Amino acid sequence: MSDASYPTDLRYTAEHEWVKSTGEDTVRVGITSFAQEALGDVVYVSAPSIGDAVTAGDSCGEVESTKSVSDLYSPLSGEVVAVNDALDATPELVNSDPYGDGWIFEVRVSDPATIDGLMDATAYEGQLG
Amino acid sequence: MATQLTSPIHDRHVALGAKMADFGGWDMPIEYPGGGVVAEHTAVRERVGIFDVSHLGKARVSGPGAKDFVNSCLTNDLGRIAPGKAQYTMCCTETGGVVDDLIQYLRGDDDVFLIPNAANTTKVVELLTAAAPEGITVENLHRDYGVIAVQGTKSDEVLEALGLPVDHEYMSFVEVDWEGLPVIVCRTGYTGERGYEIVPAWDVTGSVWDALLAEVRAQGGMPCGLGARDTLRTEMGYPLHGNDLSLDITPVMAGAAWAVGWDKESFWGKESLAAERAAKNTRLTRGLLVTGRGIPRSHCEVKDADGNVIGEVTSGTFSPTLKQGIALALCDRSVSLGDEVVIDVRGRAIPATVTKPPFVEVGVRAN
Numbered sequence: 119m120s121d122a123s124y125p126t127d128l129r130y131t132a133e134h135e136w137v138k139s140t141g142e143d144t145v146r147v148g149i150t151s152f153a154q155e156a157l158g159d160v161v162y163v164s165a166p167s168i169g170d171a172v173t174a175g176d177s178c179g180e181v182e183s184t185k186s187v188s189d190l191y192s193p194l195s196g197e198v199v200a201v202n203d204a205l206d207a208t209p210e211l212v213n214s215d216p217y218g219d220g221w222i223f224e225v226r227v228s229d230p231a232t233i234d235g236l237m238d239a240t241a242y243e244g245q246l247g
Numbered sequence: 248m249a250t251q252l253t254s255p256i257h258d259r260h261v262a263l264g265a266k267m268a269d270f271g272g273w274d275m276p277i278e279y280p281g282g283g284v285v286a287e288h289t290a291v292r293e294r295v296g297i298f299d300v301s302h303l304g305k306a307r308v309s310g311p312g313a314k315d316f317v318n319s320c321l322t323n324d325l326g327r328i329a330p331g332k333a334q335y336t337m338c339c340t341e342t343g344g345v346v347d348d349l350i351q352y353l354r355g356d357d358d359v360f361l362i363p364n365a366a367n368t369t370k371v372v373e374l375l376t377a378a379a380p381e382g383i384t385v386e387n388l389h390r391d392y393g394v395i396a397v398q399g400t401k402s403d404e405v406l407e408a409l410g411l412p413v414d415h416e417y418m419s420f421v422e423v424d425w426e427g428l429p430v431i432v433c434r435t436g437y438t439g440e441r442g443y444e445i446v447p448a449w450d451v452t453g454s455v456w457d458a459l460l461a462e463v464r465a466q467g468g469m470p471c472g473l474g475a476r477d478t479l480r481t482e483m484g485y486p487l488h489g490n491d492l493s494l495d496i497t498p499v500m501a502g503a504a505w506a507v508g509w510d511k512e513s514f515w516g517k518e519s520l521a522a523e524r525a526a527k528n529t530r531l532t533r534g535l536l537v538t539g540r541g542i543p544r545s546h547c548e549v550k551d552a553d554g555n556v557i558g559e560v561t562s563g564t565f566s567p568t569l570k571q572g573i574a575l576a577l578c579d580r581s582v583s584l585g586d587e588v589v590i591d592v593r594g595r596a597i598p599a600t601v602t603k604p605p606f607v608e609v610g611v612r613a614n
Binding site: 158162164185187 | 266277278283284285286474477478540541542544564565567570572593595
């Protein structure tokens, strides 16, 4: 949909995840408006667990809609320090508020410099075509 | 895919901004903006929804003895119903595999109308044509009619507002005229709710759709895509050809033996199916209600507590009504109702209970 929006204070990946800095070396991760729109009604989110080591570009969970399942990729390497428990009971938050209450997990990034290597909103929107 | 076929009301779906996808060679709506699978599903369960299912096939077998001819080919027994009634049936191979499952409308001894699945229509028509004796004509009318389903407790109000016939018996149909062209109104569906499948002549499908959609919205309903149709039918345990019935999954395995006229003199596959039914050694379709978190999908393995593979999911989805995963699965005969099993969903073990569908209580037959 053309009304999808991409906040300029976030960073993005080609796998349609967004990344928001929440501290010096911590980031919050979710999926973009484009991704939730393409998936349709999200009914189940399988997030990594707190303490899991995640590697940039590797699958670390799943987002399922009524009709399909998509892998969740970690945008950066590090350790999972928080997961959004609210998605257990209300996975539809990923659709209704993808950049807010629909966040999925938080990572303590091993190399904070890698955050700047991700796309900005303009670059992300550009590659959506 | 060669040429993508389109419904007579394709332009309406595009104008509504529907997400479209290929179904059996037809470009059909999956879901609509403002709806989505869950909201569209819920509209049907609680009020009413309207579906374009014009990709479904339409065919006609006519000529002296058409009824007896069809009855000697397809599984169910037309002798069980009177003209004006419809019946679920299957077209099998000689080895009992299912070429297609379809609805047959009995118009009279010399006239049977068929609604096969989109992708199987050509094959069913070919098989019937090849078997037809002198004097019997088999016509593929795929693009002579559209099909619109109105499903949900408010269906009668919707049809009544248009002056279409309502309240006829479950699985019966009435033919009427709409702007000078024929429209068949059959009390059937694929959702488990009270409702109608309306088969208008191709050229008036748009006008029938527009009038129905306005009334559906007035009744608090919405247009529904094939995504919701799939979650609705799975909640009912209705089989989908290609998933739960196929050349490898027979009516006996799929629990569809009720739609076989075992006492008929002949039908395609009778000998094989009768032998299979007597041998009682094939897997059987069971319902699986997920008790943990996760959504089973086709081809996921079903295992017992010791990790032995005891079955395979043929259809799986998220039930918007139960807010749980549900599945139909072919299981070994050792698996009983009430058993606790595990579904292997991409490496995760999801616990489930073996149940008898439907997974939800609905009022399809209510008068």
